[in-house]
Every structure is written in structure tokens, then in C-alpha cells.
């Protein structure tokens with residue numbers, strides 16, 4: 543591993559912050575939810591939670607949807623899509639369906655619902671495919687196709 547090059551995560555992305563070295567979900571949850579913490583540290587907690595995975599990590603990430611930062615909420619939705627964990631689905635639906643939510647967050651929530659590939663999100667994506675916000679509507683359109691594609695791949699693996 544070359545020292546100066548950002549580490550590639552197992553998700554094959556170069557993340558905007560290296561994951562926190564802390565591996566306790568409860569501590570990471572406190573960090574990501576702390577509005578007084580530096581955004582870089584909150585991002586590090588976010589990627590650590592993604593890498594740890596599982597229901598508790600998803601719930602910790604979802605708790606930080608209460609943050610005021612649209613950037614952070616956008617990143618939360620993005621990593622939930624990467625995690626492909628159905629526990630995130632109701633939280634992402636809440637963000638997409640909240641008309642007062644930042645458009646950037648609603649768009650990423652829609653795409654994450656597509657990436658997870660859980661058909662319980664179909665009806666909500668169909669509802670917002672005609673959203674007044676073009677970015678949200680287009681994201682739902684992409685997500686509907688992506689969801690079907692991911693869901694069909696899941697069947698392939700299950701066989």
C-alpha cells in the first residue's frame with residue numbers, strides 16, 4: 543500500500559474521509575450525531591459505520607438524519623445505498639417523502655432505494671417519479687430501473 547494514496551474501501555470508492563479507527567458502533571453513533579463535532583470526524587464515523595455494517599450501524603446512520611447538514615445527510619443516504627441493507631429502507635423513504643428536506647438529500651435517498659433493490663420501495667418511488675423537483679423525479683426514474691435490476695440479480699444469486 544502506497545502511503546500517499548487514499549485507501550480504496552471494499553466498496554471500491556475513494557471516500558472523502560478515511561474511516562474512523564474506532565470500531566464501537568455506540569461511540570461512532572455519538573460522533574456522527576454530534577452537531578458540534580467537526581464534519582471531517584463525522585464523515586470518518588460515517589464510513590466506519592458503513593464498513594462495520596449490520597442493523598445497529600444502519601440505525602446509527604439513520605439517527606444522524608436528524609442533523610441540520612444536508613451534506614452529511616446526502617452522504618448517509620449514499621452509504622446506505624452502498625450497504626444494500628433493507629433496514630435502511632424506511633429511513634430513506636422518510637427522507638424522500640419529506641417535502642421540506644433538501645433536494646440533494648431527497649435525490650440521494652431515491653437512488654439509494656434503487657441500489658438496495660428492496661421492492662417495498664417501489665410504490666414510493668413511483669409516487670415521486672412525478673415530483674416537482676426535477677432532480678428528485680429523475681432520481682426516482684433511475685432508481686426504479688436500478689431497483690428492478692438489483693432485485694433480479696438478487697434472484698440470480700439466490701438460485
Ligand SMILES: [Fe+2]
Pocket residue numbers: 616646649650
Ligand atoms: Fe448525490
